Amino acid sequence: MSANEQHYCSCLTIEDLAPEVRKVLQEQVRGVLLKSAKWPDRSIIKIRFLDGEPELQRRVRKVADEWDKLANLTFSFVEHGPTDVRIAFKPGNGSWSYLGTMCKSIPEPQPTMNFGWLNTGTGDEEVRRVVLHEFGHMLGLTHEHMNPTGGGIQWNRDAVIRDLSGPPNNWDHDTIERNMFQKYEAKQIVATKLDRDSIMMYPIPKAWTLDGTEVGFNVNLSDTDKKFIKDNYR
Numbered sequence: 001m002s003a004n005e006q007h008y009c010s011c012l013t014i015e016d017l018a019p020e021v022r023k024v025l026q027e028q029v030r031g032v033l034l035k036s037a038k039w040p041d042r043s044i045i046k047i048r049f050l051d052g053e054p055e056l057q058r059r060v061r062k063v064a065d066e067w068d069k070l071a072n073l074t075f076s077f078v079e080h081g082p083t084d085v086r087i088a089f090k091p092g093n094g095s096w097s098y099l100g101t102m103c104k105s106i107p108e109p110q111p112t113m114n115f116g117w118l119n120t121g122t123g124d125e126e127v128r129r130v131v132l133h134e135f136g137h138m139l140g141l142t143h144e145h146m147n148p149t150g151g152g153i154q155w156n157r158d159a160v161i162r163d164l165s166g167p168p169n170n171w172d173h174d175t176i177e178r179n180m181f182q183k184y185e186a187k188q189i190v191a192t193k194l195d196r197d198s199i200m201m202y203p204i205p206k207a208w209t210l211d212g213t214e215v216g217f218n219v220n221l222s223d224t225d226k227k228f229i230k231d232n233y234r
């Protein structure tokens with residue numbers, strides 16, 4: 001696998017928010033689910049597409065439904081009125097989502113989730129991989145490799161920075177730091193043991209690590225993903 005040709009999700013975290021909003025959210029930290037971003041039990045989450053072909057929207061909904069069935073939450077797709085989550089398909093803007101209830105602090109009609117490289121020509125497997133991953137963020141899940149509870153990966157920092165600062169990702173230093181190396185503190189999150197099969201795990205080429213860690217493409221929810229979301233959204 002060549003990392004140079006691989007799109008990575010550049011996910012937004014609390015640091016992307018305005019200081020006032022961040023302060024409020026940080027005070028809400030109750031604890032790889034960011035506790036401050038967890039939706040209240042049995043929430044109905046209103047979701048609207050800002051653009052995208054109807055066919056592509058339908059495919060996204062079908063995949064997102066897998067999470068919806070596991071969590072005791074309701075994804076309600078609407079065309080009008082106030083929404084919690086707004087999805088765009090803006091090319092060249094990466095794929096990302098705000099974490100959990102942080103979406104609610106983003107003013108209408110700004111997107112809270114973007115699929116920068118999905119279009120009607122994208123294969124089913126890639127749609128699955130990206131949609132399950134971004135909806136995982138929308139449910140408050142962070143990247144699995146930031147899991148502080150176990151298996152700390154020993155990164156070859158130079159190799160990671162070299163690959164991700166080039167195309168197609170072209171990340172700047174801060175984006176790389178935030179998405180790859182930042183770790184949450186245990187008190188900020190609820191986490192399982194590091195789950196390499198998680199949909200929230202990045203593909204990791206062997207050249208990026210010093211300890212032989214290598215992770216392929218995860219395109220399905222792992223058993224731990226399923227159990228975790230069921231346990232946390234009862």
Ligand SMILES: [Zn+2]
Binds near residue numbers: 009
């Ligand atoms: Zn991500």
